[in-house]
Structures are given as C-alpha cells and as structure tokens.
Amino acid sequence: MLFVDGSANAGRRGAGLVLAEPDKFLVEYALKLDFDAYNNEAEYEALLAGLALALELEAGRLKAYNDSQLVVGHINGLYEAKDRRMLKYLEKVRGKISFFKEFEIVQISRTLNARADTLSKMASSETTSWGNVYTEVLSHPSIEREEATHIYHEPSWMDP
Template sequence: MAARKLRPYFQAHTIKVLTDQPLRQVLHKPDTSGRLVKWAVELSEFDIRYMPRPAIKAQVLADFVAECSIPQQIAEPEIAQAPAAKGATTAGEPAEDGARAGTIPLPPVEHDPSIAEALWEVHVDGSSNKAGCGAGLVLTGPDGFALDYALRFGFRASNNEAEYEALLAGMNLAVQTGAQRLKAYCDSQLVANQIQGIYEARDERMIKYLSQVRQLSSKFRSFEVVRIPRTDNTKADVLSKLAASGYTTLGNICMEFLQASSIERKAAEIMQVEHEPCWMDEIVDYLRSGKLPEANRSAQGDPKSSPFFT
C-alpha cells in the first residue's frame, strides 16, 4: 500500500524499511510462488533496503493502527450481483474523483449505539512508594476489547489519593469512548465505601476527590463502584506499580504523565482577570457606536494624540 500510494517517492529515492520480519529473505527465495511472486515483481522496480528495527518507539503508531483497526465486512454475494455499468465500480456505484477503476468502496463506519448502552467495566488501582506514585487501569468494553492505561504522577500522593486519581482517569476515559453505563472495580476499601456513602469523607482532599467523582458520574446513565480483593485486580495493580517505579515507556501500553493532581488542575482552570482601562477602549467604542473620544485633539484627528502615534 505504501509503494502504491507513495509511488513517486519510491521511484525517486532509496527506501529503507525498518522491520523485525525477514521480508528480504521471503521475497528473494528461489522457490517463491503464488502471491509472493507478484509482490516481489511489483517491488523489484524500487530501490528498497530492508533493515532491522532498532527500537519499538517508532513503531508504536503503526502497531496501534494494525492491531486496533476494525475490519470492514463486505458480503461477497452482494458484490457479485452488483451491475458493472460504464464508469461504475464493481460494487455498482459511480467511481469518485481520483478513485481507481475496479475498486470497491468500503461502507462508512457507523457508531453502534448498542455498544455505548452496554455495560463497560474498568479496573483501577493506585500505587505510592519511595520511588514515586502512579496508577493503572484496564478499561474493558462490552465486546471484550481491553485497553491498558498507566499514569505516572509528577507529584506526591497517598495511596488513597492515587486510587482516586486512577478512578477519575478511568471515568474520563470511559466518557471519551461514549460509554453510558460504567462499573468500576477497585481494591481500596476507603475509596469504595466513601463513594457508596458508607464512610464519611472528613479529610479536605478526600472531600474534593469525592466531589469530582460524583460530578463526573453524572455523565453516565448508571455508575457503580465495587470493591474487589487485590488478587482479582492483578493487572491494574501491576500497571500502577510499574508506573510508580519510574518507567517512562511500557511497550504498547498507553502511558500518561500527570504534572498536577486532578483537584489542583481543577482549581487552576479558574483565573481572576482584572480589567483596567486600555488605550484601545476609545477606538473600540468608536467602531461599535460611533462615539468620538472625549479629548478635542483626538476627536479632531490630531495624529500626536492618536494611540498609534509614536
């Protein structure tokens, strides 16, 4: 696909392919047959050099697209029965500008409301030790797809604060995916009982965290927090400990660095702005209402009294 889409670049330059697969040996085998022969012939016109991939950092986006793309299913009988009219594709639709003849347009990706209405689950856990603080979460969709997420804190936090940070991150992630029903699992007795109303939050920071959880829970049609044993929360626990240990990357796992806590970022969003008289006020008043400046020289157009005079 890259050689076809970027054909002018492939023809004009030497292309270096970084891969961990033996593509060169496969394409140059003497006993190559079938579709591999077609690939070898098509790519032989370019100056392609296959090199070993030194690190996985540059491959993260490509791996994400390859692993998380949803395949589009096209029914074979419908394609076979489609009329092949002049100027139309094999699916019977007119070819768009720039489209190759004989291609089959893929159906548009539509949002399935049933997935959002189904129950989503998130396992969260926080960790605080001498090396640092972090959190881990695993968001699982109704179709079984699981997303691992880790957070590294740039601030000191207690174990309970780390648990709240993990829960808030999981809720925000669920909101971004469009989930309407969420069930959160955590192994912190304090956090679970405070949210359920069994324990009363007395500490000032715990009150702020609890307020944010309740405010964010209003974005779901149903929200529930369940306390589970630590043995049933192993994956989130491992992610939180790895993030707290100082790792900057965890392979293909998404990792985020939080410079400030959620309650501090919330307060920093509100800024008091003091309005003072500005030399542009008279100009704005004139453009809006035609009101002339009070000073006679300014009203008569004296350039030395103009704000633009230097």
C-alpha cells in the same frame, strides 16, 4: 468494566487502569504521578482517569472495580470523607459519575485487580517504556486542574 488501582511508595506514585467491554475492547493506561500523593489519592487519580476515558468513549453504563475499601466506601456513602483532599476527590468523582446513565463501583480483592495493580506499580517505577500501554505523566493532582465541560452534539449535517 473499569478496573483501577493506585500505588504510592518510597517517593514514587502511579495509577493504573484497565477499561474493557466484555469480549470486545481493552485499554490499559498507566499514570505516573509527578506530585506528592498518598495511596488513596493515587487510587482516586486512577478512578478519575478511568471515568474520563469512559466518558470520552461515550460509555453509558459503567461498572468500576477497585481494591481500596476507603475509596469505594466514600463513593458508596459507607464512609464519610473528612479530609479536605479526600472530599475534593470525592466531589470530582461524583461530578463525573453524574454523566453516566448507570454507574456502580465494587470493592474487589487485590488478586482480582492484578492487572490494574501491575500498571500502577509500573507507573510508579523508574521505567519509561511500557510497550503497548497508554501512558501519561500528571504533574498536578486532578483536584487542582480545571476541566472543560464536554458538550456532545451531533454534527449539523445530520440535522433534518
């Protein structure tokens, strides 16, 4: 399960995510966005970071939760992405989604997304230390960065 949220206000932007396997594993992540971004762009940054983390942990199935009606609507095909930047974000998300065996994204209320919301607001604050929360500062939008393709291969010592 992946919970994501973005925050953009008063010149500060952040994104938060919580990745959890039911009753087992929990990772909290806060991204300080050190570039101009609107709220929906911050939402997409949180989702992209969560998808990347889930892929890195080799998750095969993922159910994502977000409180942004626009972002969830884009991904589920309910809304058309018309803005050039939103279209780039949507394309990047769809590329990452294609690596999962199963993927679903669901819109939830802000109250059910409270922890990711808190993380996004922490990341958009002036605070620099957040305890046991993984943190990162992004200096450029994800849609402007090239990424290496992940190729998974079993070690050669396992070959017959």
